[in-house]
Amino acid sequence: MPLSVAAREAFLTEPHIASLAVEADDGRAPLTVPVWYDYVPGGDIRFLTDGDSRKAQLIAKAGRFSMLVQRVSPTYRYVSVEGPVISSEPTTLEDLTRIASRYLPPDAVEGYVQGSDLHVLMTFTMRPDHWLSADLGALG
Structure with a gap:
């Protein structure tokens, strides 16, 4: 059964690992990789990655x-x-800290952030325009 708008947005606010997919080039299948992300109900989805990565290059090309x-x-x-991607910008300390805080225990965030090379990271923002969702109910 599809989720209501409120339920799907609440689900996205939970710190799940997302599988990101983007159109590939050279006749290859879409690139699919796990990412940490950030989402506020009714807003855009943000994630960060190395700006020189294949993922970043393909997203920039596909849009x-x-x-x-x-x-x-x-x-x-x-x-x-x-x-669609509505922005791609250098990652700020605030972006990195916010996303890391969703996934790491509080006492690990500072060390993770300090150990990251902020200068190579890009934050991509996507405006959701197509949704699919389901809750298949109790299993078994």
């Missing part, structure tokens, strides 16, 4: 990407979202 976030324990639930 859009999709993300799949799922929970595999009962009940199985997923949200898939696709949309």
